[in-house]
Amino acid sequence: MAGLKENLIIEFQDLEEIIYLLQNVSEYDLSGYSKSSLKRRVERFLQVQNMDIVDLKNTIINVKDFQHYFIQELVVNVTEMFRDPHFYVSLKKNVIPYLKTYPQIRLWSAGSSTGEEAYSTAIVLNESEILERSFIYGTDISPRALDIARKGVYPLSKIKSYTENYLQTQPTSDFSSHYTAMYDAAIINKEYRNKVLFSTHNLVTDNAFNEFQLIMCRNVMIYFDKELQRRVLNLFYDSLSLFGFLCLGSKESLYAHDIKNNFKVIDKQYNIYQKIK
Amino acid sequence: MQLASNIILIGGSAGSYTLIAELLEQLPSYFDTAICIVLHRNRQYDTQIEKSLSRKLKKNIVSAFDKLDICKNHVYFAPAGYHLLIEPDFTFSIDSSEHINYSRPSIDVLFETAAQIYKEKCTAFLLSGANTDGAKGLRIIEEFGGRIIIQDPEVAPIRTMPLAGKRETLNPEIWTDSKIVSYFNTLN
Numbered sequence: 001m002a003g004l005k006e007n008l009i010i011e012f013q014d015l016e017e018i019i020y021l022l023q024n025v026s027e028y029d030l031s032g033y034s035k036s037s038l039k040r041r042v043e044r045f046l047q048v049q050n051m052d053i054v055d056l057k058n059t060i061i062n063v064k065d066f067q068h069y070f071i072q073e074l075v076v077n078v079t080e081m082f083r084d085p086h087f088y089v090s091l092k093k094n095v096i097p098y099l100k101t102y103p104q105i106r107l108w109s110a111g112s113s114t115g116e117e118a119y120s121t122a123i124v125l126n127e128s129e130i131l132e133r134s135f136i137y138g139t140d141i142s143p144r145a146l147d148i149a150r151k152g153v154y155p156l157s158k159i160k161s162y163t164e165n166y167l168q169t170q171p172t173s174d175f176s177s178h179y180t181a182m183y184d185a186a187i188i189n190k191e192y193r194n195k196v197l198f199s200t201h202n203l204v205t206d207n208a209f210n211e212f213q214l215i216m217c218r219n220v221m222i223y224f225d226k227e228l229q230r231r232v233l234n235l236f237y238d239s240l241s242l243f244g245f246l247c248l249g250s251k252e253s254l255y256a257h258d259i260k261n262n263f264k265v266i267d268k269q270y271n272i273y274q275k276i277k
Numbered sequence: 278m279q280l281a282s283n284i285i286l287i288g289g290s291a292g293s294y295t296l297i298a299e300l301l302e303q304l305p306s307y308f309d310t311a312i313c314i315v316l317h318r319n320r321q322y323d324t325q326i327e328k329s330l331s332r333k334l335k336k337n338i339v340s341a342f343d344k345l346d347i348c349k350n351h352v353y354f355a356p357a358g359y360h361l362l363i364e365p366d367f368t369f370s371i372d373s374s375e376h377i378n379y380s381r382p383s384i385d386v387l388f389e390t391a392a393q394i395y396k397e398k399c400t401a402f403l404l405s406g407a408n409t410d411g412a413k414g415l416r417i418i419e420e421f422g423g424r425i426i427i428q429d430p431e432v433a434p435i436r437t438m439p440l441a442g443k444r445e446t447l448n449p450e451i452w453t454d455s456k457i458v459s460y461f462n463t464l465n
Contacts, residue, residue, distance in 0.1 A: 009393070009417065012365060034370040036362045036390045041374070076374040219373045222343045222359075229344075251342045251356050251371055 115149025388414025
C-alpha cells in the first residue's frame, strides 16, 4: 500500500513499554494479553496511523483521551451472527431444555463486541419460546463496539453469510423475519433489541455484577495469557448459578485449568460446560 | 513431551495438498523439530485433514489450539478460521482478527511471528497457491536469519504464490518436489 511502511515490526521490549505506559496513564491493563497477538495489533495500528514507536509513546503520555481510541483499535472486534452454527444446534439440544426450567433466565455475552452473538442468542431463545422470560447482558471493553451493538444495525452485505450460518442451525423460521432491511443495512427487530442490555465491562479489572444461568465468552480468552484466563474463568465461575452453563469458543477449553473440576463437559467439541459444584 | 528448539513451517494453498500429504507420509518415525502447517481451506471442513492423516500415518498430527506447547516430533495444522501465532514462551496462540490476503489462517501471520521467536532456528517452505499470502512472511524470516525454501514455480500446480515469494525475498532456495520430499524423509 502506497505511503504505508511495509512490514513494520517492533521489539517485544517496546511492547512492554507501551503496556507499562498505558497502565500509568489509564485504567487499561494489557499485561495479561498474549504478546505476539497484541504486538501485531500495535504494529497494525502504527502502520495505519503512519506513526513510529516513539510517536506512539509520546502520544500515550501527552494526548488526553488518546488511550480510549488506542484501546478500541487494539482489541479485536471481528464477529458474526451464528458463528460456528453447530454450536447453536448444540445449545438448542443440550442447554435450552435445561434453561426452560427456570422462571427467569439471565444470560451474559462477555466480550460481546458489536452484538452479533447476543442477538443470535436472542433469536435462538425466541425460537425456543423462552425469550419472554430471558434477559441478555452484553458487555465489552470497547464503547464504540457497544454503540454499534445497541443500534443493532448491520451492513446488508454481511447478511448473506449470516443467513448461510443461520440455515445450518436447524432454524424454525426464516432469517429475514428477524430483521428489517433498509437501503444497505439491516436492523435487528426491536423484540430482540429490547431484550439485550449492552454496557462496558473490563474482564481484566472488573468483577462479577450479577448471577447468570448462561455465560458465553467465545473467542475472547484466546487473546489472554494463561494467568489472565484463570482470573476470567474464576470470574465466570463466581457469576454462574449452580448448574449454570459456560460456553467458550470452538478452539478454547477448560482443559488446562484446575477450575475444570467444578464443571461438567456438556459438549466437548463446542466447549459447553455446566457448573456442578 | 519436549519443547522444540527448531521449527519447520509450511505454507500452502491451492494445489499444495498432495505434496503436503506426501512429505508427511515420508517423515521418519521420530524427528527433533516441530512442523507447523498453514493450509488455506474452507472453515466447514475444520479438522478432517489432521484427523485422517493422523489415523493413516500414525504420527502426532494435530490441529493447533490456544496455549498449546510447541513440541518436537509433532506436526501442527493451523485451525480453520483462525490465525495461528507463536508466542515468546514457545506456545501457540490463535486469533480471529481480520483476514490477511483474504485468508484466515494467513501464512504471513504464522511466518512473521515464528521468525521473531525462532530466528535462525526457523525453516520455512512456501508451496503452490493462487494468491500472494506468505511472501512477506518469508521475507521477515529471511531478515531474522531463518532459512527459506520455495517450491519451484515451474513445477508448482499453481505458481502465483511461489512467484510472489521469489519476488519478495533476496536469496530463497528454489526446490523441486522430490528435493522437498527427501528433505522431510531425512529429517532427524
